[in-house]
Amino acid sequence: MPPPDRDNVLTPSQLNTLARNLLEDAFPLVLVEGELGNLSRPASGHLYFTLKDARAQVRCALFKPKSQWLRFQPREGLRVLARGRLTLYEARGDYQLILDSLEEAGEGALRRAFEELRAKLQAEGLFDTERKRPLPAYVRRLGVLTSPSGAAVRDVLSVLARRFPLLDVDVLPVPVQGETAAAQITSMLKRAAASNRYDALLLARGGGSLEDLWAFNDETLARTIAASPVPVVSAVGHETDFTLADFAADLRAPTPSVAAELLAPDRRDLLSQLTNLNQRLQTLHLHRMRTAMQRADRAALRLNALRPQARLQALRDRQREAIRRLSAAWRTRVDRDIAKLRHADAVLRAMHPRRRLAILRDRLSALAPRPQAAIARQLQREALRLRGLARSLEAVSPLATVARGYAILQHEDGRVVRVVGDAQSGDRLDARLSDGRLLVRVESEI
Structure with a gap:
């Protein structure tokens, strides 16, 4: 015998899961009628029991809060109609019913008939919302x-x-x-x-x-x-x-x-609506009345404006207004021309030759002494400057040294003798003194 393929070997958990899926797909909703047995209601509020007949039984569970909606008190031996789905409790490997509703069997036949007829009429579209x-x-x-x-x-x-x-x-x-x-x-x-x-x-x-x-x-x-x-x-x-x-x-x-x-x-709601509608109606009526009155006023104004008397009066008013504006414009123009003439007269008077000549004489009289004074001031400044220059020249002039008893020796060609070596025996020299000049000859060097 060949060894089994390990990929096809199932664990108990996998087998139970597969069986549960098959049961739930094959029996999504079932109705079961039987007798209550092994009834248990723990503190959680869930209801556990078995449904049995003379030859078999099936485990059932009705969870909270559906167990609190029951219209009767479950008890051992009571015949009931259960509605739910078939599944597998994997921990024990037992299949059981998870219930949606539980009724006494007296109503069970009627409930089945009700559900069958409801499903039939619903399939026909009798209950459609549309x-x-x-x-x-x-x-x-x-x-x-x-x-x-x-x-x-x-x-x-x-x-x-x-x-x-x-x-x-x-x-x-x-x-x-x-x-x-x-x-x-x-x-x-x-x-x-x-x-x-x-x-x-x-x-x-x-x-x-x-x-x-x-x-x-x-x-x-x-x-x-x-x-x-x-x-x-x-x-x-x-x-x-x-x-x-x-x-x-x-x-x-x-x-x-x-x-x-x-x-x-509710009549109170209707009264409130009627009150609001009445207020809105009155407001609308007043608005329409005001609109109609305004339209009537505008129409009356237009009618009055179209009458010959009204047009003639309007033309008279326009004529009077035009005359008033023309007079005002004329007065303004005359006043402006008079002002311009007065200004021109004042300018001509100010520019007359006699008046200009008198003004120039006055200016000449005012300016006449000014050159002499300026020349005198300039001469005084130049004299002061010359005296200063003279003092500076006197301070550096050799004549001042000569005046103190010294003499300046020069060769005939004008060269100045500054040291003994500048003259030789037999040279004729020009000695310049403070009061004149002397011709001297060098006899010898000492």
């Missing part, structure tokens, strides 16, 4: 199909009287329970819709068990509701109760009282 008709904004006449002696009709009438007493309400008496109730409700609904009297129809009934509400799960009634030309509101049972009439109706209300609130506006 098919449903909108309710009118304000219902003027309402037909209420209900028992005239039940609590539902009293609740509906009480709410309608409180919210909108002007609503015209007709109670159309029908039985809401029993074998003939569905047929009578269907007949009354057809007659009410064909009468063209009502803006909306209301199906109302108080709460009860599934058997009590079964008349509203009739297929014919559901089709009649869907085909009604008048919008139908369904308010059957309590908030947790659902019937085929609810699915087929154009609007489903949790209770009859809520349905009445949905169908009838």
Whole structure:
């Protein structure tokens, strides 16, 4: 025997996972009827038990909070109808049911019939949202199909009287329970819709068990509701109760009282809306009146402007205004010319030759002594400068040295004898003294 392929070998966990996936895919939703056994409710709130018959049993679990919604008290030996999905509890390798709902078996057959009929009508599109008709904004006449002696009709009438007493309400008496109730409700609904009297129809009934509400799960009634030309509101049972009439109706209300609130506006809201609309209407009316009066005034002004007398008067006014402006312009021009003449006269007077000659004489008289004074000042400055130069020359002049008893010896050619070596025996020299000149001859050097 060849060794097994390790890639095809499964662990228990893998095998259980594969089995669980196969079970859940093959049995997504099942209904099981059986007897309760091994009932356990731990502190977590979950409910664990087995469903069994004479030959087999299956483990079940109903988790919290669905276990808190049960309408009965589970007990050992009670026959129930369970709805859920089949799966595998991998820790033990046991398959079990994870439940969505649990009912007593007395209602189980009815519940199955309800679910089958609901699925059938839903597949036909009878419950589609696109098919449903909108309710009118304000219902003027309402037909209420209900028992005239039940609590539902009293609740509906009480709410309608409180919210909108002007609503015209007709109670159309029908039985809401029993074998003939569905047929009578269907007949009354057809007659009410064909009468063209009502803006909306209301199906109302108080709460009860599934058997009590079964008349509203009739297929014919559901089709009649869907085909009604008048919008139908369904308010059957309590908030947790659902019937085929609810699915087929154009609007489903949790209770009859809520349905009445949905169908009838609150008179206080209407009064507030009427007050706002009245204020808006008055404001609009005043605005239009003011606009019309302004248009009338403008039209009257235009008519007055088009009359011959008015045009003549307007021309007179324009003529007077033109004359006034011309006179003002003429006066302004004359005043400006007079001012210019006065200015020219003043300029001519100021520029007259005699006046200019007198001005020049005055200026000449004022300027005459100024050159002599300037020459005298200049001569004085030059004399002072010459005296300074003379003193400077005297300070450096050789004549000053001669005047103190010295003499200057020069050769005949003018060369000055500064040292003994500059003269030789026999040279004739010119000796310059302070009072004259002497001719000397050098006899010898000492």
